[in-house]
Amino acid sequence: MRIAVDNSLCEAHGQCGxxxxxxxxxxxxxxxxxxxxxxxxxxxxxxxxxxxxxCPARALRVLP
Structure with missing residues (x-):
């Protein structure tokens, strides 16, 4: 399993951290x-x- 972030969507809420x-x-x-x-x-x-x-901005995703 892999994860990724779309930096253009990240708003630095920090909930993932x-x-x-x-x-x-x-x-x-x-x-x-x-x-x-x-x-x-x-x-x-x-x-x-x-x-x-x-992530409230939906900047993170699980990659296939």
Whole structure:
């Protein structure tokens, strides 16, 4: 499983980082630093889905 952020949509709410800062790191300005494709460690899939769902700007997504 992989996750990604659309930086043009990220509004720096930081809710993903609250779910799991290691999986959803934020830059110094509070914007997502997930990048265009980040591997989700085995066993962290549910946390990844929760973090994606927590984004009020819908900037995060699970990649196929």
């Amino acid at each position: 609250v779910v799991d800062y290691d999986l959803f790191p934020l830059d110094d300005d509070g914007f997502s630093a997930v990048g265009p494709s980040r591997e989700v460690p085995a066993g962290e899939e549910a946390t990844a889905e929760l973090g994606v769902a927590s």
